[in-house]
Amino acid sequence: MTQQCVVKAQSITDGQQYCLRRVPGFRAKDDSSLLAIDKWKDIDHPNVVRVREAFTTRAFGDSSLIVVYDFKPLSMSLKRRIIDQHEIFSEGRLWRIVLQITSGLKAIHSAGLSARMLNAATVLIAPEDRVYLNSCGLVDLLMVDAAYIVDVAQQEDLRAIGQILDLALGMNPENIATIQGQAPAIVPGASFSADFKQLFGYLHGRMTPVIAIDDILRLAGPRMFAELDSARRDADLYRTNLAHEAANGRLARLLCKLNFITERPEHTMDPEWSETGDRYLIKLFRDYVFHLVDDVGRPVLDMAHVIGNLNKLDAGSAEKIMLMSRDEQSCLVVTYSEIKRCVDGAYSDLAAASRFRK
Amino acid sequence: MTQQCVVKAQSITDGQQYCLRRVPGFRAKDDSSLLAIDKWKDIDHPNVVRVREAFTTRAFGDSSLIVVYDFKPLSMSLKRRIIDQHEIFSEGRLWRIVLQITSGLKAIHSAGLSARMLNAATVLIAPEDRVYLNSCGLVDLLMVDAAYIVDVAQQEDLRAIGQILDLALGMNPENIATIQGQAPAIVPGASFSADFKQLFGYLHGRMTPVIAIDDILRLAGPRMFAELDSARRDADLYRTNLAHEAANGRLARLLCKLNFITERPEHTMDPEWSETGDRYLIKLFRDYVFHLVDDVGRPVLDMAHVIGNLNKLDAGSAEKIMLMSRDEQSCLVVTYSEIKRCVDGAYSDLAAASRFRK
Numbered sequence: 212m213t214q215q216c217v218v219k220a221q222s223i224t225d226g227q228q229y230c231l232r233r234v235p236g237f238r239a240k241d242d243s244s245l246l247a248i249d250k251w252k253d254i255d256h257p258n259v260v261r262v263r264e265a266f267t268t269r270a271f272g273d274s275s276l277i278v279v280y281d282f283k284p285l286s287m288s289l290k291r292r293i294i295d296q297h298e299i300f301s302e303g304r305l306w307r308i309v310l311q312i313t314s315g316l317k318a319i320h321s322a323g324l325s326a327r328m329l330n331a332a333t334v335l336i337a338p339e340d341r342v343y344l345n346s347c348g349l350v351d352l353l354m355v356d357a358a359y360i361v362d363v364a365q366q367e368d369l370r371a372i373g374q375i376l377d378l379a380l381g382m383n384p385e386n387i388a389t390i391q392g393q394a395p396a397i398v399p400g401a402s403f404s405a406d407f408k409q410l411f412g413y414l415h416g417r418m419t420p421v422i423a424i425d426d427i428l429r430l431a432g433p434r435m436f437a438e439l440d441s442a443r444r445d446a447d448l449y450r451t452n453l454a455h456e457a458a459n460g461r462l463a464r465l466l467c468k469l470n471f472i473t474e475r476p477e478h479t480m481d482p483e484w485s486e487t488g489d490r491y492l493i494k495l496f497r498d499y500v501f502h503l504v505d506d507v508g509r510p511v512l513d514m515a516h517v518i519g520n521l522n523k524l525d526a527g528s529a530e531k532i533m534l535m536s537r538d539e540q541s542c543l544v545v546t547y548s549e550i551k552r553c554v555d556g557a558y559s560d561l562a563a564a565s566r567f568r569k
Numbered sequence: 570m571t572q573q574c575v576v577k578a579q580s581i582t583d584g585q586q587y588c589l590r591r592v593p594g595f596r597a598k599d600d601s602s603l604l605a606i607d608k609w610k611d612i613d614h615p616n617v618v619r620v621r622e623a624f625t626t627r628a629f630g631d632s633s634l635i636v637v638y639d640f641k642p643l644s645m646s647l648k649r650r651i652i653d654q655h656e657i658f659s660e661g662r663l664w665r666i667v668l669q670i671t672s673g674l675k676a677i678h679s680a681g682l683s684a685r686m687l688n689a690a691t692v693l694i695a696p697e698d699r700v701y702l703n704s705c706g707l708v709d710l711l712m713v714d715a716a717y718i719v720d721v722a723q724q725e726d727l728r729a730i731g732q733i734l735d736l737a738l739g740m741n742p743e744n745i746a747t748i749q750g751q752a753p754a755i756v757p758g759a760s761f762s763a764d765f766k767q768l769f770g771y772l773h774g775r776m777t778p779v780i781a782i783d784d785i786l787r788l789a790g791p792r793m794f795a796e797l798d799s800a801r802r803d804a805d806l807y808r809t810n811l812a813h814e815a816a817n818g819r820l821a822r823l824l825c826k827l828n829f830i831t832e833r834p835e836h837t838m839d840p841e842w843s844e845t846g847d848r849y850l851i852k853l854f855r856d857y858v859f860h861l862v863d864d865v866g867r868p869v870l871d872m873a874h875v876i877g878n879l880n881k882l883d884a885g886s887a888e889k890i891m892l893m894s895r896d897e898q899s900c901l902v903v904t905y906s907e908i909k910r911c912v913d914g915a916y917s918d919l920a921a922a923s924r925f926r927k
Contacts, residue, residue: 257801314794425791433783435793436672442800443615443699449807456814459821466824467875470859474832475868476895501828510833510923517825537834565868 219282228282229263232349237276239267244355248278251348254322258315260335260345265352278349286337288345293331293379300379302403304340306434307441308379309372309410311342313427316368319347320424325364327351329371331378339445369422373414380411406430462521472557473497489553495534495543496524496550520547527551577640586640587621590707595634597625602713606636609706612680616673618693618703623710636707643696646703648689651737658737660761662698664792665799666737667730667768669700671785674726677705678782683722685709687729689736697803727780731772738769764788820879830915831855847911853892853901854882854908878905885909 216233239245248265255261263279289308292298300308312334319326326333327350335343377397380386385400399408410430414422428435473494500520503511523530527548535542574591597603606623613619621637647666650656658666670692677684684691685708693701735755738744743758757766768788772780786793831852858878861869881888885906893900 257798257805310797314797317791317794318798428791428793429787433675433786435786435797436675439668439672439793439797439800440615440676442797442804446800446804446807447615449804449811453807453811453814456811456818460814460817463817463821463824466821466828467859467872470824470828470855471868471870474855475860476856497828497832498834501825502833510829510919512829512920512923514825561868562870565870 228284230260230280230282232278232280232346233271234276234278234349234353235271235273237267237353238274239276240355245352247351247355248348250322250324251351254318254324254347256315256318258311258342258344259318259347260343262348265348276352278352280345280347283335283337283343283345286335286341286343288332289334289336289342289375290331290378292336293382297382299383302407303437305376305379306407306431307340307438308334308336308342309376309427310431310435310438312344312372312375313369313424315342315344316365316372317424319344320365320368323361325361326368326371327359327364329368329375331375334375339441366422369424369427370414370416372427373411373416376411376414406432406434458522461525462518465521465525468554468558469493469497471561472554490557492534492543492545492550492553493557495536496520496532498537499532499534523547524551524554586642588618588638588640590636590638590704591629592634592636592707592711593629593631595625595711596632597634598713603710605709605713606706608680608682609709612676612682612705614673614676616669616700616702617676617705618701620706623706634710636710638703638705641693641695641701641703644693644699644701646690647692647694647700647733648736650694651689651740655740657741660765661795663734663737664765664789665698665796666692666694666700667734667785668789668793668796670702670730670733671727671782673700673702674723674730675782677702678723678726681719683717683719684726684729685717685722687726687733689733692733697799724780727782727785728772728774730785731769731774734769734772764790764792816880819883820876823879823883826912826916827851827855829919830912848915850892850901850903850908850911851915853894854878854890856895857890857892881905882909882912 214235216235218231218233219228220231221228245265245267248262251262252264260283261281263281265276265278268275268277293300312329316326316329326344326347328346329344333344333346335345337343380399381397383400385402386397387395388398389395399411403411410427413419413426413430416422419426472490500517503513503516505511520532524547529546529548531544531546533542533544572593574593576589576591577586578589579586603623603625606620609620610622618641619639621639623634623636626633626635651658670687674684674687684702684705686704687702691702691704693703695701738757739755741758743760744755745753746756747753757769761769768785771777771784771788774780777784830848858875861871861874863869878890882905887904887906889902889904891900891902
């Protein structure tokens with residue numbers, strides 16, 4: 212394969228991060244030679260790194276091909292994990308990897324395409340053993356003239372899973388069988404289940420000449436449930452965290468509102484915004500939330516106090532609090548819902564004032 | 570089944586919401602009669618509503634049994650969706666439901682238990698067709714004396730899936746076959762695939778006397794991949810949103826820091842906290858972020874301005890901004906990283922002062 216270089220880039224149009232793969236010295240034969248990527252753009256699958264765009268550029272002082280892929284944070288190639296990091300994958304993890312590669316290939320094959328350069332270097336593995344097929348479509352651009360039969364290429368894709376398993380199993384001497392007079396062979400060791408051995412044999416074409424995705428699925432059997440459960444567990448975990456984080460968004464908006472209202476310089480002289488009305492209450496509340504001091508006058512930096520009070524304000528709780536003036540000469544007992552009414556009113560006034568400008 | 574009442578409750582120990590199921594008039598024979606729930610507490614599966622606890626109480630003026638379940642927001646029973654909302658489920662959605670029920674049952678059966686009261690009323694369906702088996706373990710408590718054979722009960726669980734399909738299919742007249750002289754029968758109509766018809770027949774025991782989860786899986790075939798993809802897509806969507814929302818948390822913490830520092834009443838007289846030092850810069854920055862006015866003095870309420878500036882502050886950007894004093898007599902040109910240093914310093918001072926108290 213040609214020399215490539217890969218960079219992470221941020222788009223100035225959507226702010227997202229992408230992975231740019233550059234192939235130097237690429238000469239497009241004609242305008243249509245980049246069209247091969249179009250079919251790949253539609254492959255949107257959780258186990259395939261999405262292809263966004265392909266173009267040629269002279270920005271690097273030569274004619275380079277750039278293919279834009281989605282960026283997958285914290286992922287690295289399976290090859291690096293196996294060879295460089297000497298990682299040994301358990302049977303369960305290998306099933307996860309096989310099922311995810313198969314799942315991605317199913318989407319690619321259903322679209323009438325083939326991965327064509329599937330190997331441990333073009334399979335990315337992200338945290339929680341999430342697998343992505345990478346570099347899709349690149350070979351279609353680089354070998355645009357080379358004729359190939361899609362059915363054959365698809366068979367090669369499936370057989371490539373077997374070669375990836377070879378690489379992973381070969382790291383553990385237990386899986387290397389040596390018979391005198393013959394080259395050592397990779398065979399799943401005694402710790403592997405019969406299903407896995409059958410899958411391994413199947414992927415190496417020892418049983419049937421044609422490999423089918425459905426057969427892989429059949430051999431995986433109930434392991435699909437394990438895979439499904441783990442995907443759902445991930446979704447649940449993210450959703451739970453999302454609910455917590457969404458609360459932060461609510462608090463951030465409320466804090467901005469309070470800051471928009473309090474201490475505005477232009478209102479210090481304005482009797483409508485005087486320190487005796489609604490805004491005074493908001494100011495006292497702000498002091499109560501952020502400028503609390505203990506009985507000997509030391510500042511209290513208690514986030515629980517801040518968040519609890521802001522939540523009650525946001526909910527408009529009927530609970531009462533006592534707000535003290537700065538000179539400690541007067542105090543007011545108000546409910547959170549009254550303060551909420553003041554904040555909403557003051558913010559509406561501000562918003563109305565800002566809308567005046569055309 | 571006995572009269573029950575269900576309430577949503579919030580725990581005062583962990584703040585989470587739970588679903589409490591109350592059975593009035595329950596008399597525990599002895600202390601050990603609630604032990605049947607213990608085995609259920611360990612069932613932690615994405616398609617099963619988790620059982621947390623069971624206890625008896627006299628708080629309602631009688632002897633009530635309370636079983637505490639996780640609360641699943643926005644979910645309702647499949648029965649209500651089918652009967653009350655007259656919802657017609659497509660074949661794809663029915664497969665999703667069957668596979669999720671089967672997945673949940675697999676976890677339950679593997680633990681040596683059986684659902685025992687599986688029907689459309691005890692299956693919850695949440696948004697995105699997420700399915701949960703509900704009310705688990707309740708029957709074990711209510712019928713603690715009734716002997717049952719777990720293998721038989723597990724078979725009934727699987728057959729119950731067939732009955733749920735009956736209910737769903739029966740809503741569409743296309744699926745009701747009437748042969749003269751016989752009671753109308755429910756049979757999947759012409760729009761259903763051969764696989765589905767086979768599954769339907771299998772679940773009604775027309776092919777084999779014993780139903781096995783693995784056979785359901787085999788009949789589902791590649792539909793498992795569809796299910797898996799959809800679960801992974803959910804996880805990806807939540808993760809993307811989580812990344813956005815986590816930024817809100819960061820901003821909320823930064824806003825709290827700023828509010829802790831600015832306008833503290835106890836420092837108005839303190840020369841160390843005077844309005845000429847670091848804190849003055851922070852105050853001017855706060856004014857710049859929140860109290861911006863346009864050229865004719867109207868307030869600017871621009872969240873993009875606020876978030877952009879807070880992000881630059883948080884990152885300690887080397888970009889410069891011009892801060893104007895309130896009397897517009899002086900102006901300062903500073904980088905965000907200088908302001909960040911001021912904020913961090915001022916906050917450390919405050920934190921040090923607050924730590925003094927023992």
